[in-house]
Amino acid sequence: MTSLATPAPSPAPGPARSESRTARSERLRLLLRSPTVVIGAIVVAFWVFCAIFTDLVTPYNPIFDNEFPLSEPPTRDHPFGTDTNGRDVLSRVLAGSRDILVIAPAATLIGTVLGTTIGLLSGYFRGLFDDVLSRFVDAALALPLIVTAILIVTAVGQSGRREVILIIGLIFTPVISRTVRAAVLGETELDYVQAARLRGERAPYVMFAEILPNVFSLVVVEFTVRLGYAIFAIATLGFLGFGVGPPSPDWAAQINQYWTLIDPYWWMTFFPALAIASLVVCVNLVADGIREVYER
């Protein structure tokens, strides 16, 4: 190892930080230049706003019955119509982003934290632990996400907000750990890791203080991509009847409740479906832009 004589440029506090700051502003500039990312971000921001300030944006009460005519098709007073309980569908659609915008990021965060930790451990120590773990991850990935989720939901016996967060988080863990592991394997070959080891640093320090910052952009990309999948999975579970139930205005719960009435009451299903589509597509447009910028 010749690099011992001239220590590898480990992330020195001063210049490196300003360098990473320029890199960050450069990335942001590139992101804002892409029209699809900007449109996606605006739509996502709109739904986040609706989730936080639900009372401000909904014209009528989204949960309790009002005195409106039942099952009325879209009119001037109710542009999205009313449902079988006489509630204003527009109000329910606007209020419906709250549950999924809490559940999906929470689940993705759990999966990312656990997956990154396991990926770091398994890529750093390798050996038997890594081999056994990789085999199990392979096996777990042979099942479609929804099938695994249904199996666990049934075994646990209940499916509320908390269960869905934990289950989706756990299901994402192996996928994320595999991505992180691959990156860590590459990093451990590099001089700065060797240098830290020879300095006598302990393994946790090398993993979390040396390697993690260097694979962090990958973790960010993984988080945004998984967030899209999380919304996908949680909405699907909700549609199948696992998740937040009525009277919550959650979009998937509304579809679960009304899709059998789609002919002739199409508006009770169509507008929540449109809302899910807009959110999930726009999250993916942003995620795709972030990935492109980071992988440059």
Add this chain to the structure above:
Amino acid sequence: MARFLLKRIGLGLVTLFLLSIIVFSVAMILPGNVGRSVLGGFATQESVDALNEELGANRPMVVQYLDWAGGAIQGDLGTSLTSQVPAWDLLGPALSNSFKLAFVAFILCVPLSILGGVISGLRYGRATDRSITIAGISFSAMPDFVTGIFLILVFGIWLGWLPVTAQWDDGASIPTQLQHLLLPALTLTIVLFGYIARITRAGMIEALDSDYARTAYLKGLPSDVVVRRHVLRNALLPTIAVVAVQIGYLFGGLVAVEFLFNYRGIGALILDAAKAKDLPLLTSGVLVIGTVYLVVTLIADILYAVLNPRIRLGAAE
């Protein structure tokens, strides 16, 4: 090649074994008490004990696993709790229904997506490419049941062209069956288009940028010959791998689509089993889905190796 085959099959068996352990642990260990989780909190302790006795859930875990896995190897997948028939009697017909749907979807989806990816790659960076790419991302991001709802509304209800359920009457003719399968198959096509087109596009771009493509152009070959003889052959290799993974999805990930179109496939069956807390049927169904996925990826790997001389001739070992 023989060594590659043996190694790959061996690896598949190991994965299957581990999968059975995972499925078993989730289904049997997670609830703590199987009888209690099936019957719910209001059941009497006696009935819970009786069900545990009947299921053999009061024996040691390892014994239960060996019993279950041993039966599965011999084709005995246990007995459905709700309908009291062997699980395979329900899983077999459901699986063959799922195969039908997957086949129609496959025929529709693969040529379309590859065509999309090839056009996109040839028009790299232009408006056509950007539209196909964005459409692909949007389509594959949308949950399949949302796509299905839009298709039902447009083609089933507003235009009235196609039936809105996939379940035909008994003894329906093949054209009628196809008509019923068209909407769900179209849903799956839209979902898968993005993935397959994206990989094909990436392969095209890489192959078009290669030295051999440049040489072919420079020696004066017309561009359609270059694309057909040199570029496509190399560009489509990674596509095969992706298509295979997506077929795995077609056989098991269709829970929401089968539910939406009221189709009696394996996805809908495990959903029913889950709602009825029929754990034996559910675990067997999940294991069958995993097995089909592993077999399909195995076949795809072998196909990939046969088509790729670098692996076929053993250089990549």
